[in-house]
Amino acid sequence: MPIGDVLPEISLTLGAVAIVLFASFVRQRQHHWAAVLALLAIGLGAGLTVAQWGGAPRLTFSGVWALDGVALASKLVVLVAGALVVAMSPEWMRTDRRHGEYYALVLFALLGVIMMASASDTMELVLGVLLSSVASYPLAAYHRGWAPALEAGMKYFLIGALTNTLLTIGVVVLFGLTGSTGYPDIAQTLATDSDRLALTIATACVVLGLTFKLAAFPAHAWMPDVAQGSPVPAAAFLTVIPKVGAAVALARFVSLLPPDVASRAIVALISVATMTLGNVAALRQTDVRRLLGWSSVSQSGYALMAIVVLGVSDQALPALVFFLASYATANLAAFAVVTHLRGRTALDDYRGLARHAPIAATILIVSLLSLVGIPPLVGFFGKLMLFRVTLDGGYAWLALVAAINTVVSLFYYLRIVAPMMFGNHRSAVHVLSGQWARATMAVAGVLLIVGGLGAEALSLFTESIRFAL
Amino acid sequence: MQIAFYLSGLVAILATLRVVTGTHPVHALLYLIVSLIAVAMVFFALGAPFAGALEIIVYAGAIMVLFVFVVMMLNLGESAVEQERAWLQPRAWMGPAILTAVLLIVMVVTLASGDYDGSISGETLTAKMVGMSLFGPYLVIVELAAMLLLAALVAASHLGRSEAHDEADLARERQRELNEQASAVASGETSIHTREESRDTQEGKA
Numbered sequence: 001m002p003i004g005d006v007l008p009e010i011s012l013t014l015g016a017v018a019i020v021l022f023a024s025f026v027r028q029r030q031h032h033w034a035a036v037l038a039l040l041a042i043g044l045g046a047g048l049t050v051a052q053w054g055g056a057p058r059l060t061f062s063g064v065w066a067l068d069g070v071a072l073a074s075k076l077v078v079l080v081a082g083a084l085v086v087a088m089s090p091e092w093m094r095t096d097r098r099h100g101e102y103y104a105l106v107l108f109a110l111l112g113v114i115m116m117a118s119a120s121d122t123m124e125l126v127l128g129v130l131l132s133s134v135a136s137y138p139l140a141a142y143h144r145g146w147a148p149a150l151e152a153g154m155k156y157f158l159i160g161a162l163t164n165t166l167l168t169i170g171v172v173v174l175f176g177l178t179g180s181t182g183y184p185d186i187a188q189t190l191a192t193d194s195d196r197l198a199l200t201i202a203t204a205c206v207v208l209g210l211t212f213k214l215a216a217f218p219a220h221a222w223m224p225d226v227a228q229g230s231p232v233p234a235a236a237f238l239t240v241i242p243k244v245g246a247a248v249a250l251a252r253f254v255s256l257l258p259p260d261v262a263s264r265a266i267v268a269l270i271s272v273a274t275m276t277l278g279n280v281a282a283l284r285q286t287d288v289r290r291l292l293g294w295s296s297v298s299q300s301g302y303a304l305m306a307i308v309v310l311g312v313s314d315q316a317l318p319a320l321v322f323f324l325a326s327y328a329t330a331n332l333a334a335f336a337v338v339t340h341l342r343g344r345t346a347l348d349d350y351r352g353l354a355r356h357a358p359i360a361a362t363i364l365i366v367s368l369l370s371l372v373g374i375p376p377l378v379g380f381f382g383k384l385m386l387f388r389v390t391l392d393g394g395y396a397w398l399a400l401v402a403a404i405n406t407v408v409s410l411f412y413y414l415r416i417v418a419p420m421m422f423g424n425h426r427s428a429v430h431v432l433s434g435q436w437a438r439a440t441m442a443v444a445g446v447l448l449i450v451g452g453l454g455a456e457a458l459s460l461f462t463e464s465i466r467f468a469l
Numbered sequence: 470m471q472i473a474f475y476l477s478g479l480v481a482i483l484a485t486l487r488v489v490t491g492t493h494p495v496h497a498l499l500y501l502i503v504s505l506i507a508v509a510m511v512f513f514a515l516g517a518p519f520a521g522a523l524e525i526i527v528y529a530g531a532i533m534v535l536f537v538f539v540v541m542m543l544n545l546g547e548s549a550v551e552q553e554r555a556w557l558q559p560r561a562w563m564g565p566a567i568l569t570a571v572l573l574i575v576m577v578v579t580l581a582s583g584d585y586d587g588s589i590s591g592e593t594l595t596a597k598m599v600g601m602s603l604f605g606p607y608l609v610i611v612e613l614a615a616m617l618l619l620a621a622l623v624a625a626s627h628l629g630r631s632e633a634h635d636e637a638d639l640a641r642e643r644q645r646e647l648n649e650q651a652s653a654v655a656s657g658e659t660s661i662h663t664r665e666e667s668r669d670t671q672e673g674k675a
Contacts, residue, residue, distance in 0.1 A: 006609065013616060020623060027642050062606035097635040101623050108620035115613060124610050131617045138624040145632050182606075 005060040005067055008045040008052075008075065009111060015041020016107035023100025031100040032090045035436075038103040039086055042110070046079040057468035063182045064121035066252070069465025073321045074117040074248045081241050081328045082110045088332075088339045088440040089233040091432040093142075102142060106237060108135035113245035116213070120183045120469070122171040122206075125249055129167060129213060132242055133160045139234040140226050148229030156222040156238075160212055163219045167209025173202040183469055187256040196261065203263050206253055207270070213246035215239070216300040217273040224281070227293025232343045235289065236335030239296040240328045243303070247324055251307045251317065255467055259311075268308045268398055275301025275405045282412045289345040291412060292334055295371060298409060299327050302402055305386050309393025316393070318462040319385035325458075326370065326382030329451055333367035333444035340437040342430055350416060351423030357431065361420050363445035368413040370448050373406060378451035381459070477510035489562075492553040494540045498533065505529040516593040 003010070018041075019034045026033070049072055057068030086106060093099035112132025119125040137160065141153025175181055177198055178189040190199065212219040227235045250267075257263045278298025285291035306320035313319075337360050344350070354361040370379030383406070390399040431438075451458065484504035491497040505528045512521035603611050 016616075017619070020619070027646075028639060061609045064606060065609055097639055098627060098630075101627050104623055105620065105627075108616060108623070111613070111616060112620075121610070123607070124613075127610055127613055127617060131613065131620060134617060134624060135620040138627050141628060144628055 002060050005065065007048040009114060011041055011044040011048060012107050012111045016104045016111070019100060019104040019107065023098070023104065026100070028097060032094060034100040034103040035086055035090045038107055039083055041107060042079050042083045042086065046076060049075050049079065057466060059120050059184070059468050063184055064124050066118050066120040066468045068468035070248055070317055070321060070467055071118040073462055073465055074244050074324065075114050077321070077325045077328055078110060078113050078117065078241055078244050081332055082106060084332045084336065084440055084444055085233055085237045088236065088336045088437045090436045091434040092231060092233050092339055092437065096143065105135045105139055109139065109237065110241065113241050116245035117248040119249060122174060122181045126168055126171055128245065129164060129209065132213065132245065133164060136238055136242065140230045140238060142231050142234055149231065152225040152229035155225050159219055159222050163209050163212035166205045170202045170205025170209060173198055173205065177202065183252070183256055187469060190256065190258050199261055203257060203261055204266060207250065207266055210246045210250045211270060213242040214250070214300045215243065215297050216270055216304060217277055220274065220277070220297045223297050224290045224293035227296065228287060228290040228345060232335055232339040236332055239293065239335070240331050243300060244324045244328060247303050247307065247320060251310055251320060252467060254307055255310055255469065264308055267304055268395065271301045271304035271308060271398065272401050274298065274304065275402060279405050279408045283408070285412065286347045287345050288347055288350060288416055289338060291416065292331070295409065296331060298405065299371065302383065302386055303327070305390045305398055305402060308398060309389050309395055312393035313389040315385070315463065316389045317465055318459065319389045321462055321465065322459060323382035323386050326378040326451065329444060329447050330367045330370035330379050333363055333441065333448055336437060336441040336444050337364040337367070340431055340441050342432055347416065347419065351419045353420040353429065356429040360441065363441055365417050365420065366445060366448055368416060372410050372413050376452045378448055378455060381452065381455035385459070474511060474514035477507045477514060481507035481511065490557065492550045494549060495537070498537055498540060502529050502533045505533065519594055519596045519599050522596070
């Protein structure tokens with residue numbers, strides 16, 4: 001049994017179990033130590049992941065677990081993002097009566113997302129999606145006495161239940177077609193011959209099931225509500241981390257399909273619909289958190305572009321992972337600022353922020369510009385790689401739509417920036433007391449700029465990653 | 470084995486019929502248990518003893534006992550019997566009956582026209598083989614499914630707990646802290662300095 005191949009996952013599991021036990025026996029006032037435990041588990045997991053880096057791509061545990069560059073790179077992105085989320089949480093969660101379990105749920109959700117990214121078996125994909133969903137529903141509704149959080153959690157749950165069912169149906173149909181759940185066997189059977197209609201139905205079901213975790217059209221409706229109503233650290237988690245796992249899982253699944261299935265067309269349509277819808281809906285928002293939620297929907301659309309050209313352009317996977325990493329950093333930085341500002345959400349409350357809280361305002365502006373893709377920030381390189389592979393793959397029209405959408409998105413990001421810079425604010429700015437959120441905000445801001453400056457070096461690491469299949 | 474298959478199939482059908490037509494809830498439930506055990510026997514006859522055992526353990530054993538307890542706790546009396554009898558009017562069961570009859574016709578025609586010769590074959594799938602595949606190729610998935618259950622448990626315990634319960638817990642915790650401080654003061658171990666600190670924290674809480 002190759003235990004060494006799943007050491008990062010074991011470290012997350014042990015961390016989560018330790019936190020559950022810790023939170024059951026320790027007084028509420030000491031619960032914030034669970035954050036330290038969670039950070040330790042995540043740090044250990046990240047270290048063990050780095051130790052796995054560099055080996056040849058392979059499948060392990062009888063072929064259900066992929067250990068390749070894509071899985072490892074996305075695992076690192078997920079773990080770093082998870083560490084940032086944990087680090088911005090303690091002060092926000094302090095007032096909750098039972099906040100120890102919050103960190104355990106975060107670790108469980110991270111484990112589920114990592115499973116999605118590493119799954120080389122449809123059953124494992126389903127379990128990964130379920131684990132990350134089940135651990136995320138309570139995160140969205142963590143302040144269960146507060147109606148908006150409950151509403152967000154309920155929406156998230158209902159859409160999740162529906163799409164998880166679709167995913168399972170797709171997997172079952174696929175099993176009926178191929179007689180196996182492992183990706184290598186499925187690819188082999190599909191390549192020879194199978195019922196194309198049934199395969200298209202199965203593909204559509206699996207793709208729809210994964211759009212829920214991606215927050216892509218048509219299962220995107222939960223995203224703005226979660227961004228607005230959930231606790232801000234949980235919203236930061238849910239807008240970023242499941243996306244990474246789902247995008248990689250979708251790419252891995254699509255790469256199995258024979259070329260004559262219309263999977264490219266399906267994904268391209270979803271991509272266009274997602275980015276356009278997200279941007280159009282964000283245009284008129286006067287609520288910053290909701291706006292960030294819609295912007296996060298449109299960013300999923302961009303990420304799907306890389307999946308469309310998968311197999312046509314050889315740099316599609318590095319572009320996908322790099323874009324996801326840059327998006328995660330920028331979005332987490334933005335949400336860290338919102339956490340630091342005690343989750344203020346109305347656009348009017350941001351008026352004159354640059355004068356009263358210059359550091360927070362700077363980091364928010366930098367993260368928004370990175371989301372648009374302004375050089376030299378890391379978001380620019382992510383988008384640049386995406387556009388390049390899309391053009392390489394012969395999808396010029398898709399790149400054009402994405403470019404138009406990017407220009408449109410500049411408008412609503414600047415709608416937040418303008419009042420922050422030039423507006424006048426009447427009273428003092430209330431921020432969370434304590435250093436955790438402030439430090440996370442600073443770290444994320446630094447990551448944005450350093451990542452932009454070191455983008456060339458980073459892309460050297462990722463340019464050769466590919467699937468183990 | 471064919472005799473066993475057809476006999477237990479017949480028992481399953483008859484028992485299920487009695488579930489539908491029975492007017493007393495507890496009697497209907499007992500027939501349902503018989504029906505499930507008969508279906509389990511069908512599995513045994515088809516060469517799937519593991520599925521049969523699961524059927525008995527999970528359905529006849531666990532779920533049905535739960536049903537019996539729930540029905541007993543609801544304490545349904547004569548009125549329920551009357552109501553059941555009223556529900557057994559033709560207009561209530563005609564629709565489902567017609568639809569099921571269509572399915573029956575489809576099955577009979579398929580059996581009659583196909584190349585099926587009425588024999589039952591198939592290799593026996595034992596518990597050992599199921600276990601081998603669960604802890605062989607699916608090991609990671611089984612282990613992570615355990616994590617899924619644990620995460621669901623934590624989620625349910627967080628979302629299902631009432632706020633008042635939490636308040637009470639917290640108040641008890643604070644009270645215990647105060648008592649500890651008070652006893653420390655009483656035992657004379659603390660200096661004036663720490664006593665003032667403890668008073669400060671009490672005032673802060675108030």
